[in-house]
Amino acid sequence: MRNYETTFIVDPVLSTEDIKSTAQAYVDNLQKEGCEIVFVDEMGLRTLAYDINKRSNGVYYCIEYTAPNGAFLNNFELGMRRDERILRFLTVALDKYGVQYNADKRAGKIGKAKRKKQEKPAKNEPAAHGVSRKKADAPSLSGVPSGDAESFKEEE
Secondary structure (H helix, E strand, C coil): CEEEEEEEEECCCCCHHHHHHHHHHHHHHHHHCCCEEEEEEEEEEEEEEEEECCEEEEEEEEEEEEECCCCCHHHHHHHHHHCCCEEEEEEEEECHHHHHHHHHHHHCCCCCCCCCCCCCCCCCCCCCCCCCHHHHHCCCCCCCCCCCHHHHHHHC
16 A cells, blocks of 8 residues: 545635535545545645735645555546646655654644743833833834934934
């Protein structure tokens, strides 16, 4: 059995039902070809690095599956090329390290580390450098970075 991963971008202009039915159609197509679906990851709406077909966003899907051989890939990819709902796709054959990486990612061993929240000082407490937090955090309407606008005009 060979391991594969197909990632594709669906046009975001479609309705939610159409987007999900598009992804489900390709999952069903893989199952008809005798593939075993390991995991389907809906990554959601993301901004593209560059515009594709005048679209700057796309809905990402990633299907990980095993297949007895790669004979079906030509027809599978041809169907994706002809489908106007698919902006781009990429099929990758996974080696044992790729399979292990995906399994670890699903198990939560790989990903964003959870950081402990640091306590913020209260608004009334002075900051470490002696400037009161209220004055330093207050937005400046006159374009002056800090201090009073009147004192700035007097210096000119």
